[in-house]
Amino acid sequence: MEPMDWLGDNELLLFFRRSKTVMSCMENPQTFLRQLRDHDLLLEDRYQKVSRMQSIKKIKNGLYEILDRLERKQPQDIKVFWSCVFKETILNEYPTLRLLRNDLMNETFQSDIPPLERSETEEADKGKRKDVSEDEEEAEKQESSVKKKRKLKNRDVCDEEEEQPGPSSRVSPRKRPEKIHFSSPLKKGEKNDIWTWDLYKSQLPVTCGEKKGMLSRKRLADGEKCIAVGRQWFTPGEFERFAGKDSSKNWKMTIKCLDTPLGKLIQAGHLKAANYRAGCKKTKKALFPTDDVTIVSEEEEDKDQDSDQDSSSSTDISTAGTDEEGEREEQTDASHDSGRKVFKVTCGPLAGYLHEKRFATGTLGKSIRTETKWMTPMQFMQEACPTYLSWKKDIECEGKALGDHIKANILMIHEVWCDCKLCKPQSKDLNDEKNDDECFICKTEEDEFVVCDKCPRSFHQKCHLPHVEDNIIGDGSQWVCTFCVYKANENLYPKELEREAALSRTISQRLLHCQYLLLCLRSADKDQIFASNPCGILERYSSVIKTPMWLNNVAGKLQKKLYQTVGEFVSDVQLIFSNCASYNQGNAGYLAMGNRLKELFDKEFNSVFKISEQTVG
Numbered sequence: 366m367e368p369m370d371w372l373g374d375n376e377l378l379l380f381f382r383r384s385k386t387v388m389s390c391m392e393n394p395q396t397f398l399r400q401l402r403d404h405d406l407l408l409e410d411r412y413q414k415v416s417r418m419q420s421i422k423k424i425k426n427g428l429y430e431i432l433d434r435l436e437r438k439q440p441q442d443i444k445v446f447w448s449c450v451f452k453e454t455i456l457n458e459y460p461t462l463r464l465l466r467n468d469l470m471n472e473t474f475q476s477d478i479p480p481l482e483r484s485e486t487e488e489a490d491k492g493k494r495k496d497v498s499e500d501e502e503e504a505e506k507q508e509s510s511v512k513k514k515r516k517l518k519n520r521d522v523c524d525e526e527e528e529q530p531g532p533s534s535r536v537s538p539r540k541r542p543e544k545i546h547f548s549s550p551l552k553k554g555e556k557n558d559i560w561t562w563d564l565y566k567s568q569l570p571v572t573c574g575e576k577k578g579m580l581s582r583k584r585l586a587d588g589e590k591c592i593a594v595g596r597q598w599f600t601p602g603e604f605e606r607f608a609g610k611d612s613s614k615n616w617k618m619t620i621k622c623l624d625t626p627l628g629k630l631i632q633a634g635h636l637k638a639a640n641y642r643a644g645c646k647k648t649k650k651a652l653f654p655t656d657d658v659t660i661v662s663e664e665e666e667d668k669d670q671d672s673d674q675d676s677s678s679s680t681d682i683s684t685a686g687t688d689e690e691g692e693r694e695e696q697t698d699a700s701h702d703s704g705r706k707v708f709k710v711t712c713g714p715l716a717g718y719l720h721e722k723r724f725a726t727g728t729l730g731k732s733i734r735t736e737t738k739w740m741t742p743m744q745f746m747q748e749a750c751p752t753y754l755s756w757k758k759d760i761e762c763e764g765k766a767l768g769d770h771i772k773a774n775i776l777m778i779h780e781v782w783c784d785c786k787l788c789k790p791q792s793k794d795l796n797d798e799k800n801d802d803e804c805f806i807c808k809t810e811e812d813e814f815v816v817c818d819k820c821p822r823s824f825h826q827k828c829h830l831p832h833v834e835d836n837i838i839g840d841g842s843q844w845v846c847t848f849c850v851y852k853a854n855e856n857l858y859p860k861e862l863e864r865e866a867a868l869s870r871t872i873s874q875r876l877l878h879c880q881y882l883l884l885c886l887r888s889a890d891k892d893q894i895f896a897s898n899p900c901g902i903l904e905r906y907s908s909v910i911k912t913p914m915w916l917n918n919v920a921g922k923l924q925k926k927l928y929q930t931v932g933e934f935v936s937d938v939q940l941i942f943s944n945c946a947s948y949n950q951g952n953a954g955y956l957a958m959g960n961r962l963k964e965l966f967d968k969e970f971n972s973v974f975k976i977s978e979q980t981v982g
Contacts, residue, residue: 378443384465388557389429391459392572397450398431404449406442407431418919421624430665460570460579467726468781482527486799559623560635567782569636573608580622581784588639589783592620600641601627706982710767712749712760719762725779725787727756731798734858739798739821742767756981804828805888807896817846828887830880832924851881851973860975868932878973879923885969886938887916887964894958895941899948911947931974935969939968 393396395416401407415427435446447469448454456463480508532836559565570582571592573716578599584591592600598609610619617628617638630636662954687785706721711731715741723732731739740748742756753759757768770776786794803809806828814823815833826833828845854877872879890896896916899906906913918938927933945959970976 374441374444377447378436378440380465380469381432381443381446385429385432385436387461388432389425391428391461392623393430394424394459394578397455397462398428400449400452401431405434405447406439406446429618431788456838460577464781464847467729490550500760515587515920521810558635560630565782567780567784569622571604571620571622573605573616576604578604578607578626580620582636583784583790586637586639588641598791602640602641654669670808708762708770710745710762712753714748715745715749717745719767719776721776723787723802724776725783729779729790730787734801734821739800742831760886807893808891815844816851818843819845819849822846822848830884830920830923847877847880847884851877855973858919858975864974864976867970867976868930868935872926872928872930874933875931875974876923876926879928882966882969882973883916883920883923887920889962889965890916894955895945895962902925903948907949910944912940912944914944916941935970939963942966 388397398407398412398415400515402412411431415424415431418424418427435442446634450462451466454465457568464503520961542958560569567582569582571578573579576594578594580591581593583589583600584598590600590603592601592604594598594604601620605616605619607797608619617631618626620627622630627636627638631638690736708719710717710719715735717733717735719733721732723730723739725732726741727743728741731741731744733740733745734740735745742760746756746759747754750759755768758766760767767776771778783789787967790798800814800821801823803823804814804825805822806824809825813825815826815829815838816823824833824846826835826838833844860874860876889894898913898915898918899910900913914937919934922928922937923934928937942959942963946956949959950957
């Protein structure tokens, strides 16, 4: 679903007005202009005129004139404009448009302009346009009449200048009001320093030869692969070789931002760069780590020699990224990682849990976990009801619209230029988002998990039953957890009429059922109270309890196939609950925990083995 489907015409026009200066600075706009022409938003003669221009400055001015004219003359077509330029083929060629689309999707652009100021601005614009519209229309009619009478003998001579009325015309030239002229995106004498714009606070469009990419400022300062081309990341030296410019071996001069070499931006203090000759730093950590510890390894970068010896631009890798932008982003990341808030959300008949640490925007970051999968807020809304239009309004969170929590800063939408793993994910990050960030059994987070290909659960190899051996996960085939295997086969077994008949079954006949039951218990024991041997933890436990038993012990015996019947397995589980009741007679809290798990086990056992209610009674 595109933002044009739920945003109003006024909002789209306001966003267009704010964005036209940025769009006018896009490099090589031929494809962009062709798209406008093909959708009847640009006349053929104006398209040809701008396409033939050679000067970069004139191209930008011409592009701005086209956009400005579209806003003034065809405001009813703004929705069509956004629809045609947000096609995937256009977004792939112009990263600036993708940034603008993300801004529009998240509805964050309106926060840049206070509501009162926005309304006053719109009223002022209407007043100005009303005052000059009659003069402008009359002047344009006169110009058009003169042009029709002229003979087009030297059509290609004047490619980059506007045609003026001929000297034989009786029409006296009329000076239009200054506000009505197609204005240049830059004031006279002003430099086109896009690296100072808010839109490019964290990344810049760069080129090297014919290749284009987006440069991450923070990654450059940290000495990491910092230039993205599609979903692939390059170091500056690798990007230089990718563009076929490796013979120069001086990326600071060959890689440019709007014809300005990166070396000049580094020297002027607009960029900070690590010493890439020391190697490229790579990190290995979980998608959402529990702490700030990062395992760092260095690998030699192939022949990335830097001929520019400017010491002010070379920073030690261990201290890189200490500039103001880096500090701001590190604080943002820390706030996301440290949060552990989970909110129950609903949308129509669908319910799930929103995890704050996974939330980025409505379309980025699969932050809502249902029983079957992780989804972004937009996907959650569309699955609940495809006709819903606004995820901020239609998703309820604790009795309020999700948008109210965002306004109250309980949930924070990431900035448009954010380059965290949620906002700028690589293919591995997207795969990681499909599954839980913690083990479904022991509730701890580590780097390595075995993930189910049918559900969102993740496991440690030894927490799952049966244990997952290395040769199973190393062959590249799909792996399905015991929960999913049981659900797929629960109707294949005959119905048991009596509890005694179920208990007498050999364990080999119902091993899957017993594994499923024990996994349910261990997962429900969220604080791992009953997981480990209590003898070394609880005071005088051995003197009170003669036969200790705990869940990990039962799991070990089940894994080693030490049980002969289902009844033996059930007896060990029930022993855990009876020991809890005996030892905690004066402790109501732990006694309640044991009773809760016992009730869960009895209920699941009757369901798994299909024990009839009459037999239980």
